[in-house]
Amino acid sequence: MLRDLSEILLTEEQIQARVQELGTTITQACEDLQTEELTVICVTSGSILFTADLIRQIQLHVRLDCIQVSSYQNKTHAVTEPQILSKLKLDIPGRHVLLVDDILDTGKTLKALMKLLNKENPASLRTCVLLNKQERREVDITADLIGFEIPNEFVVGYGLDFAERYRNLPYIGILKKELQGS
Ligand code: IMP
Numbered sequence: 001m002l003r004d005l006s007e008i009l010l011t012e013e014q015i016q017a018r019v020q021e022l023g024t025t026i027t028q029a030c031e032d033l034q035t036e037e038l039t040v041i042c043v044t045s046g047s048i049l050f051t052a053d054l055i056r057q058i059q060l061h062v063r064l065d066c067i068q069v070s071s072y073q074n075k076t077h078a079v080t081e082p083q084i085l086s087k088l089k090l091d092i093p094g095r096h097v098l099l100v101d102d103i104l105d106t107g108k109t110l111k112a113l114m115k116l117l118n119k120e121n122p123a124s125l126r127t128c129v130l131l132n133k134q135e136r137r138e139v140d141i142t143a144d145l146i147g148f149e150i151p152n153e154f155v156v157g158y159g160l161d162f163a164e165r166y167r168n169l170p171y172i173g174i175l176k177k178e179l180q181g182s
């Protein structure tokens with residue numbers, strides 16, 4: 001699978017070190033909010049690996065829920081507006097909520113999810129993304145916490161896919177142009 005990448009952008013060690021820092025920052029931020037519990041919403045499938053590692057670095061009670069969103073159909077760009085495909089199981093009103101996604105690209109997904117969650121009146125709502133592709137932003141949104149800034153390239157690995165492949169790579173790399181197929 002390494003041969004499908006033109007470059008490794010972030011190694012497993014770099015990712016794990018940053019995830020640890022993010023966990024410490026989140027724990028500290030919750031202490032500042034005087035809460036011992038955080039409700040983490042993982043945007044599936046892309047942020048499953050990131051969320052799994054991140055919550056193990058948070059020194060608080062963590063309630064975990066997942067929400068499924070889709071806008072890509074085997075392409076390297078969104079072909080529809082983000083579709084929210086599942087409902088949350090956990091209650092949001094009055095809770096401190098952290099929304100976790102793999103990558104902030106056009107910003108449409110995070111914006112749609114923020115709107116949905118804000119309607120439920122959380123006590124606080126913050127966002128954490130592993131990657132930020134600032135150049136591609138189409139809507140006005142920034143994440144509260146960002147793991148890494150990356151260039152405008154299509155990346156895979158550590159949860160990120162192309163046509164559902166490469167999610168299991170422990171590192172993140174740029175997919176070769178000839179394999180992007182669109
Ligand atoms: P946005 O709504 O355009 O911000 O898109 C966010 C979603 O697009 C992410 O959760 C990813 O699933 C997907 N995405 C954006 N850029 C990439 C990429 O470079 N590789 C893989 N998936 C990506």
Ligand code: MG
Nearest residue numbers: 044045046102
């Ligand atoms: Mg995704």
